[in-house]
Amino acid sequence: MTETGGRSEHDSIPEIALGWHRSGRGAVLATVIETWGSAPRQAGSQLAVSGEGEIMGSVSGGCVEGAVVTEALEALVDRRSRVLTFGVSDETAFAVGLACGGTIRVLVEPVGDGEQALSEAMLAEVVAARAARRPVAMAVAPETWARSLVLPGQDGAIDARFRSDRSGMEEDGRFIAIHNPPLRLVVVGAVHIAQALVQVARICGYDCTLIDPRSAFGSAARFPGETIVEDWPDEALEALAPDARTAIVTLTHDPKLDDPAIRIALRSGAFYLGALGSTRTHARRVERLQAAGYSEAEIARIHAPVGLDIGAKTPAEIAVSIMAQVTARLRKG
Structure with missing residues (x-):
């Protein structure tokens, strides 16, 4: 088209x-x-x-x-x-x-x-x-x-x-x-879940951007036709200027990559922020954010573990659970 x-x-x-x-x-x-x-x-x-x-x-x-x-x-x-x-x-x-x-x-x-x-x-x-x-x-x-x-x-x-x-x-x-401007999904971490997530998101009408400074992950071979940014996540997000039509999902499991993106996202206009990781992983994330001066209300914006609890196991199922949660946040507030 x-x-x-x-x-x-x-x-x-x-x-x-x-x-x-x-x-x-x-x-x-x-x-x-x-x-x-x-x-x-x-x-x-x-x-x-x-x-x-x-x-x-x-x-x-x-x-x-x-x-x-x-x-x-x-x-x-x-x-x-x-x-x-x-x-x-x-x-x-x-x-x-x-x-x-x-x-x-x-x-x-x-x-x-x-x-x-x-x-x-x-x-x-x-x-x-x-x-x-x-x-x-x-x-x-x-x-x-x-x-x-x-x-x-x-x-x-x-x-x-x-x-x-x-x-x-x-x-x-x-x-x-x-x-309204087109909906946007910004994914931090060009991992296997991201491969399924951008496909589901596009079907839902989102413009997708992948951020990953690791060129081996964010390659055109793994994500044909997708917009891939190899800058550091916080720099990339600042340049993208997330607004009220933007959802952000972090998927790397690596605090060195996820945390800088989350810090920018929390004080942006994005309507959704989700972070991959277990309840224990998120608890440690919360401690780091509190130490960095983020308020309880700001931290509460993070959906973690990311996605609706539907018992998802495969990357595709996890992608569906994430987009379902994004949709609920968008449509129901």
Whole structure:
């Protein structure tokens, strides 16, 4: 799959729409704003449509796309945004991918000029924020077509949406489209568990980075296609600047490598920090951190022994237990 600005095409709908518009082909963004029943695509899912009928993305996975494309091409002509509602009976649900019936509402916005259109400038701001890993939300009120960009810290209700990665309708009638930076997983220690962990993490949508100054461990032969940093772990983590979309896992079992990374991670914005090792190993780790001046609250951020207790034995099973714990921390707080 090709990449656009570091994102795969299915995750790059705003970038693709902006590119189509600037190339003169015309562009429309279609966004799921509400769902009921068994709709296969959640609120925030997007489809880009060019004036030449090209599409990228999805709003349902069925024949709803055909109707949306037709409306999108009309929107390019009349320069008017619209909200489409598709109600699906159980008898016809399978044809549109709503396997148990359901209803979806889709916002269709032409890009460019027009009082109701999504301006090129606003779409470009969203694309720039995404490229810089800055979270941003686009708010649109379908009753008036007023639009605004909202940053974290500006609206408490939208802050909750940033934390949960959840686009949707607000009680005041605005649709909030959340654009969070991609999730990142930083793994310290290119060991055998890491080989399985990065594969599971990628399936879960994470960008992965491996840190290991030992070239024999962090080799391209053992981790084909992965980003490998051979700097000392604390230096590498400082350069990566972990944020609230970053999970960090240390796997080396070696305090000389794990401890420097953990010290940086504890005072970073990372939402998850897990460390491999037994309960006894972690107790000694806690003693070292306390001696270094870390507080009880800071040390309590460490998930150790890392992963959910599912009785995992093999590297692959341990990787599953780690990603399950990371997911629980991300989604449930």
